Amino acid sequence: MDHIDEFESMFRKAERESFAHVEMPIESVALVTDGDVEAAEKLRGSLKTFLPMLADADNWRLITGDDYSNVSQLQQKLESEQTDLVITQRHLQENSLVPQHSLGVYLDVLTQVTSIPVLVLPGTAAHPSDISGKVVQKTMVVADHISGDSRLINYGARFCPNGGTLWLCHVEDDAVLARIADAIEKIPEIDSETGRRLLETQLLKEASDYIQTCVEELKKDRPRIACESRVVTGHFLKQYSRLIDEAGIDLLVANTKDEDQMAMHGMAYSLSVELIDTAMLLL
Numbered sequence: 001m002d003h004i005d006e007f008e009s010m011f012r013k014a015e016r017e018s019f020a021h022v023e024m025p026i027e028s029v030a031l032v033t034d035g036d037v038e039a040a041e042k043l044r045g046s047l048k049t050f051l052p053m054l055a056d057a058d059n060w061r062l063i064t065g066d067d068y069s070n071v072s073q074l075q076q077k078l079e080s081e082q083t084d085l086v087i088t089q090r091h092l093q094e095n096s097l098v099p100q101h102s103l104g105v106y107l108d109v110l111t112q113v114t115s116i117p118v119l120v121l122p123g124t125a126a127h128p129s130d131i132s133g134k135v136v137q138k139t140m141v142v143a144d145h146i147s148g149d150s151r152l153i154n155y156g157a158r159f160c161p162n163g164g165t166l167w168l169c170h171v172e173d174d175a176v177l178a179r180i181a182d183a184i185e186k187i188p189e190i191d192s193e194t195g196r197r198l199l200e201t202q203l204l205k206e207a208s209d210y211i212q213t214c215v216e217e218l219k220k221d222r223p224r225i226a227c228e229s230r231v232v233t234g235h236f237l238k239q240y241s242r243l244i245d246e247a248g249i250d251l252l253v254a255n256t257k258d259e260d261q262m263a264m265h266g267m268a269y270s271l272s273v274e275l276i277d278t279a280m281l282l283l
Helices: 002-009 037-050 071-079 105-113 150-158 174-185 192-221 236-247 266-274
Strands: 028-032 059-063 085-090 118-124 138-143 165-173 226-234 251-254 279-282
Touching (some): 037 059, 071 105, 138 236, 138 266, 165 174, 165 192, 174 192, 226 236, 251 266, 266 279
Parallel strands (some): 028 059, 028 085, 138 165, 138 251, 165 226, 251 279
């Protein structure tokens, strides 16, 4: 029993992490396409309906196919003026050979080398989904470690319009849980069954507690949006795909930066490649 108590003490309730709501300013928007100016202007008109939360953006800049021919040129264009948000499509400049397992070279690089949030429209540059007449009403924040990620939540709230619904979701990957549980089984001082149960309970509780602080704060500062939450275990891609389909989500918000590697965060990359018909805000 003493050994079990020692194990349980590892997961004692820590000081509850709290969420602070901050309005994320978006005053300047760069729309990047690989077509001509006329097509870009038409898309900009549709976007102002599709994204009502950007109604207060004063400066819209169009960067079209004639303005760049490589990633470096596009990056320089974006950094030449203040840009709070980039809106673009998958597979820019790759109309003849659309890669099936990437976002295309431009987005693959841009999401890592710039700190500017990138909103990726559904479909591809060659085959864009028609957003005319559509409006983002349901926004979902997705994370593998949602606790303490105020920036992610704040952007999610920023992209949820009044009258819309913000979904705060956390999937504890069952493969990771299984690996840790297998390690616990190899420690004779710890009761394996108790260890498994306490581990899963605590991890889900931490996520649920943090999401609750977010909901409480957003009710005060954004009373005109509804909040929903889901905290589950399972395969993250299957679980998020199911949640997105069941809730009818219009826009996903996810982190792309991984402190331990140069490539895009694995979960965000898998979602952005697989869910090609869903708009995504990549931070």
